Each structure stands twice: as C-alpha cells, then as structure tokens.
Amino acid sequence: MREDDTIAAIVTPPGRGGVGIIRVSGSRAEEACRPLFIPSRPCRFFRSHHLYHGWIHSVRTGKRLDEVLFTVMRMPRSYTGEDTVEINCHGSPVILQTVLDELCEARVRLAEPGEFTRRAFLNGRLDLSQAEAVIDIITAKTTEGLSLALDQFSGSISSQTKDLRTLILGMMALLDGSIDFGDDESDLTINRCELLATADKAIEKIGCLLAHYRDGRLYHEGFSALITGRPNVGKSSLLNVLVGDDRSIVSPTPGTTRDVIEQPVAIDGLPVTFIDTAGIRESEDLVEREGVDRVWKKVRQADIVIIVIDGSQSLTEEDRRIIDRCGGKNILAVLNKGDLPRKVDEEEARKLLRQSDPLWISAKYGDGIDNLRKMIRRIVTGSTEREADCAIVTNLRHKQSLEKALCMVRSAKENIDAGKSPEFAALDMREALDSLEAIIGIATSEDVLSEIFSRFCIGK
Template structure:
C-alpha cells in the first residue's frame, strides 16, 4: 500500500548544530529535489547510483539558499519503502527552515508526527512492534534499554509473534479438519494432540508476559523512594549514589523538607530516585507537608529503600516505616556502620528477608556497590540478562499477551472438558487476533494514529 502524496519534514532536532537534515518521502521526491538542487558536477541526482551523496547547492530560482549534500534512496529499499530524498545542510534555524519552506511550495505537504515510520509500517517494511521500537530507541535512558529496543527494532519480537501465530494456525487447521471430518475413533487422539500444543503455546505466551515487568522498568525507569527518619543518612546516601552533593546534609533534623527527584543509571537500570523528608512527628507546618508527601510516595514506588541508623535501637517510627513498605520491593540499609552497633537486625527480618538487609556507611561511601548489585538482582532476577534480550517493554503488547493468555487457558479448559471443537476454535481465533494486535495485523486505524502521534515530526 503506497501512499499517493509526498511528505517532508526536518529530521534533526531544532537548534544550532553541524548538520541539519530535511527528509522527503513519496513518489514526487526525486522530481522535487531535482527542481531545487544543482550538483557541482552538473549531473542530475537520477544520474547517480541510489544512496550516493551528491554535493551541490539548493536554489530558490536564481537565489542560492545553502551548500548541501543530497542522497536519493529509491523505494522500496528505503526507510519508508518509498522514494526518499535526504538533504544535509548546515545546522541552525534558518537554513533548514528555508529549504523546508521551499520544498513545501512544490506539491509536498508537511509530514504528520511519526508519518515516516507509519509509512514504513503501511508499506510492509516493518511490523507495528518494530515501528514502536523506533521511539523506544530514541527515548532509551540506559545502554540496556537501548539494547533491548534495538533488538526489537531488528525484529526479535516480530519473529516471535510470527512463530506463535504459526503455531495457532496449525491448531486452527487441525480443528477445522476435525470439525469437517469428525471421526469418533480418532477424537481422543485429536484432543490429546491439541492439548499438548496448547500447553506449549501457553508456556511461551506466559514467558513473554512475565518479562513485561522488567521491560517496563527498562523503558520508563524504576521509581525508587528513599525513606527513613530524620538524620539517618538519606541525603548522604543520595549524594553517594549520584556521585555529587545534590542534597543538603546537616545534623539538623528536618533539613530535607520536600521531595528531591534525580535520575541515575545503575547497571543499565534507569532509576528515578526520590529522596524524601524524614518521617517523624512534627509541629512544623512545612515539614509536616513534606512528611505527608514522603508517606504518599511509598504507594507509587516500584522500589523502597529504607535507611535506618544502625548505631541506635529501633523505634516505633522505624517499625511504622518498615510496616508501611511491607507490600513493596524493599531494601533496608543499616547506615553508620562505622559507629558502634545498637540496632536489632532480627526484628527487621520480620519485615524483609535477610538478603535484603545491607550494611553501609553513606558518609564513607561503603557498601554502595552492594546496593547496586541488590537492585540489579531484584529488578531482573537474571532473566533479562539472557542472550535473547526478548523483553516486553510496551504496555499495549502486555495487554494483548494477557488477553491471549486468558484465551489459551479457556481453550485448555475446553479441551479438558472435551467440549465440541467449535467452542475451542473460538478461543484459538481470539488468540490469533490478540497476537496480531502486537504486530499490527489486526490493529484498527484509529489506534495507529494514536501510536504514531507520540513520534516526533521527522520520524
């Protein structure tokens, strides 16, 4: 499906830079480029091989606009699957703007957000999961996130979905034959064969679905909240993790009165670290608001880091903090190990496992690496480090897999109850549709518009 009109947009970020790129895609791309571009060699762009950079100038009539390099990529072997022209001019606001305005006077319209990638999908060059991976590559916050996104862009998820849908097709074909040519003598054999395939399919779908939690963290970051009483070393811990003095550290209780948020990369995991006000009873109206925010931040946290002063016995406030984070992934840090110990570790183990208790000295930067290792093990549990790097990072994909998983469970229940093949067929057709929702085979046009509207104009 090739789109009739030709589109153009600036593909580089606005502002000053060495190079600015204007991209044109559509059947008139080459014609438009040859109208406004004159090569120093005197040749036309079409006289060069496709994908050759041609040096020359952009002209508006007799007026030269800029010195440029032009590349022509003949469809369907291009990003969009159509004829594509890319003009490399000097970076900055004026040159790229003038060239784009000139192009838009030549029966070319301004591209919509994500339209270049949308055309790549509509023209069959990539599937929808690969198209969505483009935005993940652009927005990656860590090397690991970029690696997973790049893996999906190259087709790892697309190929897996194709494989799963092929297995569903095989079961549907077997059900169709059984419906059309029913034979009581082979019914038990048929049910058994379908059940074996269904159990295998369910396991594969579940494995993909289970990777979504780690995938979401890689894509959006892990919201990590540091909580504890005043003066236990929360701000010192934040400074140690960040490697800079971001938070004010004093011996005065209540120094941190508001929530401080910072982004940090720990072993490939993007963490949005929130340093909160010390939790205690106070009459100070400003500090009281900060304490309330601290308590609220626990509810929205993916990971809670509780900091306790190991040189002092546990208090009721400490126990209240431990209780408030009981339902969360929690790490307890026993800070100030450079001082004499007075804390009761056994009481803490009633709230968190012994393995989740780490002794540190935030002031002397001791034990910080252990925190990094623990965060990595808690988030990934080893599965993201596999060589496949096939991880679900998109909530839309997760939802589709959840529905496919429910349908395969319904199908297995029907097989075990020896329901008529027609009933089981309905469930497998649902699985087919839900998996197709991921790669775009069964997606609706209005959803496509929503997905691609999150892209930048030039992509």
C-alpha cells in the first residue's frame, strides 16, 4: 500500500540557507507532525493554508530543535491533492535531517524522487504533460524556456490534446454507427462525408502542433557555439561583442588566446554558451600547440561551430584546412573585418563553405552581429521567430505521440476514402486515441510513468 504511505522530504535545495522546508504529504501528515510542533500561541485546530509560528521539538528527548513556521494544507487544496504539512525551518542540514528523523519515528516514509508530483498526477491535480512541465520549470535556463514551460504547466498542451481527443471520439462514434448499421447505404454516405471532414480537421490540428515543435532540450540544457579560425582573425573580438563584455583578451599579437574561454548568454531566450579558443596554426610553441589540440577536442563536442575568416585578407591554406576539418559539423562561417577593404575571394569562400551567402561582420564595430544571432538561432531551432498564440510542443515524448496519432488518422482517412469496411478505420482511430491519451497520461503504462518521474529530484 505504498501509495497510502505518508511521505516526507526536504523540498529546498541541499546545503545551507536562510530557510529549509520539509513537506509531509498523506492522510497521516497532520497526525505525524502535530506532536512535534508547539505553537507560540495555544491553538487546538490549525486552519488550512494558515501560517503558525512556534517550535519544533523532539518527541523522544523533549529538546527544542528549531523555531519554525508551520502550515497545514488540507486536501484537495495542496500540491499533491493530499493532506500536506509544510514546516519552514532554518536552512541547516542538521536541523532538517533531525526533523526528518523525528518524522520517520512517527511512521512517515522518506519520499522518493518525484513522488510528490507523481501523487499530484495520480490525484488528478495535474495531467502528465503538466507534471512533465514541472521539471522544465525547474531546469529552465532562460525566461523564454521558462515561459514555454509555464504555458505547458498551465495546460496549453493538455487543452489542445483534449480538443483533439474530442474530435477523434466523435469520429469513433460515427464509425461505430457505420459498423452497426452498415447495410444502410445512405447512412454510410452521410457518415463518410462527415468522417472525412473530421479527419481533415484532426490532421490539420496535429500538423499545426507538430509544426510548432521546438526541441525543449535547447531551452533547458542550451547548446554550445564554438568560435574557431586562424590566429588574429577576430575570434576573441567576436566573443566579446556577442556576450557584450570584454571576456576575452583581444590583441594584435597572434596566439594570445591559449586557453578555452566559455561564456553563457541568451540569444532570444535560447541559452547558448559561446566558446572562444586558441587560433589554429602550426606552431613550435608547446603551450600554443596544447591550446590547438584542445580546440579540436572542443570542436568535436560543440553543437555549432562558427568559423571566423579575416575578410580583409585572401584565404590562406590554414583557413582552407580549418574549414575542411570542421566539415560534417553545423558550421556557420563569418567574414570578419568587413569595415576594412574586402580582399577575400567571396566566390571561393562560398564554394568551400557550401554556404549560399557568407555573412559579413565587423566584430570591432558590431556590424552584422544581429544577423549572426538570427542565423545561429535559425540553425539550432529551424526558425527565427517565436510564433504567437500557438501551443508549442517542446517535449520529445509528446512529439512522438502526435506523430503516431497523425499517422493513424491519415490511415483511417485512407481506409474511409477507399470505401473499406469501417472496422479498419475504427482500429486506426483507436490507436490514434491511445497515442493522444498517452500525452496527458490517460492509461499510460507504469514503465512510462516511472521513466518520467525518475527524472525528478527528491523533494519535487
């Protein structure tokens, strides 16, 4: 009866801080916490969602453990939908652990990772797509990532999925009707028109959601953009202008940057880590050679590689070698020093890079940098702007479910079109329905649930 257990965990991050919070959830939450807490003003009944000041003490030793704020949140108006007590202690790991120990004495079990959110899901406080959004909210690295996660948490994906589900249930009802009274030709014809129209609507709706898929990992984990090129082409200047700060030393002496410099910034809400590296050239200098070795290691790991070419000079063998060696990566080449007379052979650069239009910039004066940002964004997301008023799918699991549903609705439509027995289309629609329901967690298998909730941390 593990789901009936009353569970507890420290819900604030590990370490020391001003406040540390313990959450207790389950039918015995109040019964277990009550003996530990002595309110500063006598009180027999705790009003739900009210804060009480007082002391936690050990039931075993009678010793005071901490001065706290104590809240009871009675079901169903709590995060988990169960009776919940939250104790705001001081943020000391010793205090928090001692209080947890006391609770365990009172037959409270330590919560597993994600167990509070799992209970919120099981108790219908959140559907599965909303529960998944909780992790995205916690891990969001930029305001854009956060805003996408909050949309999902507020039910943007849920409501679109439910609309689709209604369409599909409607189709299934029509198909059932056709199966039962299949011998009446006129009924079948009427149904067929309506079925085809509904299928088209569903296909359009799913297609629209899929068109707005954005790889959520980009927003939560971010990506790396490595800047490379031969010495003195302006790599460090480019890093500085991209991050808006003098992070990297700019110098007319080639070979100045020897270490790898990494700087996280946001491009239109996408978390990007720009990496400035040593210029690549053959060198006798051991330290510089070590630097160049590191660059190649980093190039292999980077999500995109920005190759900087000095546009005020002709292409050199070194430039060609670098472009060649970066082949196969997501490359974006820029012709720098566009403020100086342009000497580079643009035609050759275009051919070498297989890039329709190499981008001219001036890292020194900031020209072309906005354009470069847009191109970076386009390379990683496939789109330049965020479209308004459309639920944006960022979760791979949701995307795959939608793809499966789309495929099954298309197949149903073909079967109806071809005048096949309605049973075929009904089977397709059943599968489409199952895929959609998996998104919001209706009849989702235990394996999938465990996989999802195992990604949470303890206390969430």
